[in-house]
Amino acid sequence: MHRIRKKCPPVLWLLFCTMVTTPAVWANTSVVMESHLGFDGRFHLNAFTPVTMTLENRGGSVSGTLEVVMTSGSEYYRNLYDTHYTRDVTLPSNSKKQYAFTVRLDAFSRPLIIRFKQSDRIIVSESIELRDRYTNSELVIGVGRNLRPLVFDNFPGSAIPVTVRPPYLPETHIGYQGVAMMVMDAGIMEQLTDKQFDAVYQWVETGGYVIIAGGLNLGFYSHPRLRRLLPLTVHGVEKMSSVQSMQSFCGSPLSGTEPFLVLDTTVAGGNTMVVENGIPIVTQKKLGAGQLVFLSFDYRNAPFSDWAGRLNFWEKILGMGKMTAGVKDDDIVSEITGAIAQAAGFRFPGGIRIFFLGAGYIVACFLAFRNMESRNRPLIRQFALVVGIILSFTAGTVIFFHHAQYTARLRYNGFLRLRLANHQMIAEGNYTIGLYGIRDTDIGFSLDQAFHPILPVSVKNTEDTARDWLQLHESRQGQQVKTRLSAWSQKHYTMQTWMQFPLSGRVIKEGTDIILEVNNSSAHRIVDCRLYYAGRLISIGDLEPDMHHRQRITGETLHGIEPLSSPYLELIPRSYPPGFPTALFESVHLNVGEDLITSVHGRFQADADHACLLGWIGSEVVPLTRSGNPVPGESLTFIELSMSLRSEIG
Structure with missing residues (x-):
């Protein structure tokens, strides 16, 4: 009995160690993952494809992050970057769940990594070689x-x-x-x-x-x-x-x-x-x-x-049939990116402010030096006056010009090209955004609850700063984008977007006249609307929210309008409404205005059975938030509503 009592402490200690270590080992081996890439393992290069994972938890309840990592770019050009698609996952004990991602695959030299992890600890991981799976x-x-x-x-x-x-x-x-x-x-x-x-x-x-x-x-x-x-x-x-x-x-x-x-x-x-x-x-x-x-x-x-x-x-x-039709803006994305970068919020103050600042400084210094000519004042007081003027103007410059931008940390500019058709329930477009920061910071911003495929782009003829670590986190609250900005840097992204936008219209042909009827049931004001028809732009005016507009355009008026020659000049608004992003609009007009209207002209000039309503929205259509608060910046939308002509009112 005494010998049994002497052996009990080591046995109990061994049982205690086993009790502590077994759950840790079990946690590492209790989750099994099965993955499916593309369509029976096939996928298109430079396109989005489904990735489906089935997680089976054979142990206790576990929570973590499911992650798909795609490496893009080239080692030769030194532009490698990772895109992380993530989602928070909770697996109850003895459960089995399936999760799906939509991932863009634009390289096959590096494997696709799929892993389930807790913080930095990887529970289960899988690597899929892509070289033999892609097809054109x-x-x-x-x-x-x-x-x-x-x-x-x-x-x-x-x-x-x-x-x-x-x-x-x-x-x-x-x-x-x-x-x-x-x-x-x-x-x-x-x-x-x-x-x-x-x-x-x-x-x-x-x-x-x-x-x-x-x-x-x-x-x-x-x-x-x-x-x-x-x-x-x-x-x-x-x-x-x-x-x-x-x-x-x-x-x-x-x-x-x-x-x-x-x-x-x-x-x-x-x-x-x-x-x-x-x-x-x-x-x-x-x-x-x-x-x-x-x-x-x-x-x-x-x-x-x-x-x-x-x-x-x-x-x-x-x-x-035909391949999926999308908005083809690839040829002008670089120009759009450059346009919104020129209108970035972090920029040198305007000329009028600089003029008044310089004039005030010159006048103050002139009066100070005039005062120094008087011998009735001590030299120390004269010196203090000059120093005080310099410090006052320096402090004012920092407060009014630099401090406001420095505390903002992050600003953005966005340009959305949105296309609608009366026979479609969904509006389709390309949204280009630029992020601008003046301090090193990890940033995250959210979009609406829809899924938006996002790609990094760079300003034409500049160093590519967008191709860096990027994380797309999906949740019930929407999609969150995470990346990092270095001090005084910029990044630009383009994304495809689909949404229901309540704008509809029709064009009715009566003899040589046409009648336009438009319903703007959205909450946005659409300014400087023009109707493109038969190679001409016809002024429509502004469409207020919840507005029905009806306008008859006579054949005489139509034939009196000259066909387009420099079409973008025809779209300069008569006036800017309050809150309209003037600087962004002027930059977009200067850089891509002609390209935008020329593309509409190219699609409809030979089509006498369709017309297209064009207009501008100066408020956010796709909201951009950070921690639930709007990100400071400006957004501009160019909207195109294509309509079929009808021969009579029905």
């Missing part, structure tokens, strides 16, 4: 489980068919960059998350292309998501032995060894491309800038899966 070919994705590659043995052209399970589809529509076409059956809709469905819908609205194949489960067609995306009515099921009308569509009739079933449907607002015995087989439906196609048969089963003409069919279907 179009991707055609089929959504489903255990599919053959869309029944494509050899897909026509350079397109690459891939299959993707629904959980690994993007949660943002920008994640579909590089996808030419997506094919799914109607039942997939109920398997998508809300974010995934919204991404598909927005992708189609902004130029995406989706094929929906029919199946015999009629319950799928009453799902609210499908009815929102593709409103169709099912009248029944028909049995066919062949579809001879495919001959004129793709060069080969569809036939099988046995009869097969097709759906008899009607798509609201659809355009029937193939009809057999009065039953629509292929129906096209426009949605925003994109389109959908409904197939009344199941492409995964016979006779289509064994049809010799299926390659010609897919080639025809693919040719009906």
